[in-house]
Amino acid sequence: MTTSQKTINLVVHVEGGLVQAVYTDSSLNIRVSIQDFDIEGADLDELATLPNGAEFLGHIEQAIRDNPHVDAVFAAFDQAIECDRKEDSAQENYLKTHGKFCPNCGSMNIESPGSMEADGNLVWSFVTCMDCSSTWQDNYRLESFSDLDATTLKVIKSDSERGYWSNQNRWSFDVASASKFSLAGVLAANLPMSLGNDAEFIDLADAQDYLSTELSVGDEVFWNDPDQGISSGIYKIHTIHTESGKLLHSSDVCFLKNDAGSEAEVIAHELS
Numbered sequence: 001m002t003t004s005q006k007t008i009n010l011v012v013h014v015e016g017g018l019v020q021a022v023y024t025d026s027s028l029n030i031r032v033s034i035q036d037f038d039i040e041g042a043d044l045d046e047l048a049t050l051p052n053g054a055e056f057l058g059h060i061e062q063a064i065r066d067n068p069h070v071d072a073v074f075a076a077f078d079q080a081i082e083c084d085r086k087e088d089s090a091q092e093n094y095l096k097t098h099g100k101f102c103p104n105c106g107s108m109n110i111e112s113p114g115s116m117e118a119d120g121n122l123v124w125s126f127v128t129c130m131d132c133s134s135t136w137q138d139n140y141r142l143e144s145f146s147d148l149d150a151t152t153l154k155v156i157k158s159d160s161e162r163g164y165w166s167n168q169n170r171w172s173f174d175v176a177s178a179s180k181f182s183l184a185g186v187l188a189a190n191l192p193m194s195l196g197n198d199a200e201f202i203d204l205a206d207a208q209d210y211l212s213t214e215l216s217v218g219d220e221v222f223w224n225d226p227d228q229g230i231s232s233g234i235y236k237i238h239t240i241h242t243e244s245g246k247l248l249h250s251s252d253v254c255f256l257k258n259d260a261g262s263e264a265e266v267i268a269h270e271l272s
């Protein structure tokens with residue numbers, strides 16, 4: 001919630017030389033750090049240290065919202081704080097009714113030219129009350145986007161590099177790190193060098209992460225049998241059912257055998 005309250009009033013409750021509580025009249029989340037340089041006799045683990053080496057005792061107090069208490073304490077100093085809060089509740093009412101009423105006279109006869117002005121994630125429009133002639137500004141904040149009609153993006157993949165091209169980090173095994181190219185970007189880009197000279201554009205939608213280690217026929221692996229681990233254990237890769245003859249992605253399939261003669265057809269993500 002936003003607040004228009006111009007002044008935030010705090011009451012710090014001290015007793016026995018210690019801060020017991022902090023009270024506020026604001027709806028904002030207010031945190032107060034207590035910093036006491038009187039550290040004689042303090043336990044070492046209670047001390048905090050500033051970058052300049054100065055040590056102090058302290059903790060963070062979460063301010064407690066208690067308008068009547070704050071009012072009473074400020075009134076004891078002859079300090080009235082009603083004025084600010086009135087504006088705060090006018091603000092709350094205005095939001096509750098989605099800005100249908102003049103915040104000054106309450107009339108629904110208000111008019112806005114309809115045009116919006118924007119700066120960054122803030123947008124505003126000017127409103128006039130036709131009854132009392134007050135003017136104000138409605139403020140909007142960017143909240144989300146919707147109805148995205150996304151165009152196709154491409155990434156550059158290389159099986160020999162076991163990765164996707166990133167303009168910042170060169171080859172990386174995960175799709176998330178890859179540079180994404182629009183169709184215009186594909187036309188403008190040169191394919192990067194790769195070990196096997198096999199860099200190519202593929203649709204982002206078809207890209208899947210490479211395994212963090214490459215596996216080949218003959219490699220020893222540990223299979224985590226998804227069937228309650230009954231056949232889990234150490235196996236050797238016997239055959240690999242991919243074009244390249246290597247296990248590159250977690251969805252690739254291979255055939256395992258172990259010394260005891262057990263065999264299994266497994267998916268790479270079951271291996272560790």
Ligand SMILES: [Zn+2]
Nearest residue numbers: 102105129132
């Ligand atoms: Zn009005």
